[in-house]
Amino acid sequence: MRKKDMDKVAAVKQAVYDITINEGYQNLSMSKIAKKAGVSQATIYLTYESKEDMLTSIYVEAKDILDSQTKVDLDPATDIETKLKQLFTNYVKTLLAHPEQALYMDAVNNTPELIERNVYQEMMHRNDDIQALVTAGQKAGTLAKVPFPLLVAFTFDSINSWMKVAYSHHVEPDEDQITTAVALCWKVMKA
Structure with a gap:
């Protein structure tokens, strides 16, 4: 078996991002991905068993990147408002730092049948810490019971x-806009 060339794997991932973002997920054919990546389809199949396996793997990697920066602060001394505002701030900054991954994840989240169902369900449960924080805040009367x-x-x-608007207009929100967005999110959630 031939060895995987990590530059080619990276080119395939980039091709998937580019096609998904610029042409839509419905145009993600293996031949189009291979052509855009400058590799043969056989090269793709050295790394991935199938198109679904490839899209799933890229989704998991993108989700890992985004989730790594959006974990709930578990310190019981920190109040819920501070925890949620920090979570939203980290989320915005992570999306800004990784727009291709964010847009790809958005496409998959809107069309989850693109990837392996069991993996998608597993990825959705990674946010259980956020839901637990919200539930605790609702029980404490700090957060709206919604x-x-x-x-x-x-x-x-x-x-x-x-x-998505910021990406499409090539505008990066400044700190004041991020603070305002986070405050609006908090306003939605507080009791």
Whole structure:
């Protein structure tokens, strides 16, 4: 078996990001990915068993990058407002630092059948720490007693929409805008 060339693997990932972002996930054919990456389809199959395996692997890697910066502060001395504001700030800054991964994840999150179902479900449970924090805040009366998916829609999903606008207009929000966005997210969540 031939050895994987990590530069070619990186080129394949970049091709997947480029095609997904610029042409839409529906144009992610193996031949188009190979051509854009400057490799043969056989090279792709040295690394990935199938297209689904490739898209899943790239999704997991992108999610790892984003999740690594958005963990809940577990210090019991830190109040919920501070924890959530820090979480939202980290989320915005991570999306700004990794726009291709963020846009790719958004495409997959909107079309989860692109990747292996069991892996997608597992990735969604990585956010259980956030849900546990929200539940604790709701029980304490600090956070609004609103279903978690609704809170996500008006906080994280709103940030995602804002970032897509920023990416498409090639504008990076400044610290004041980030602070304002975080304050708006907190306003949605507080009791």
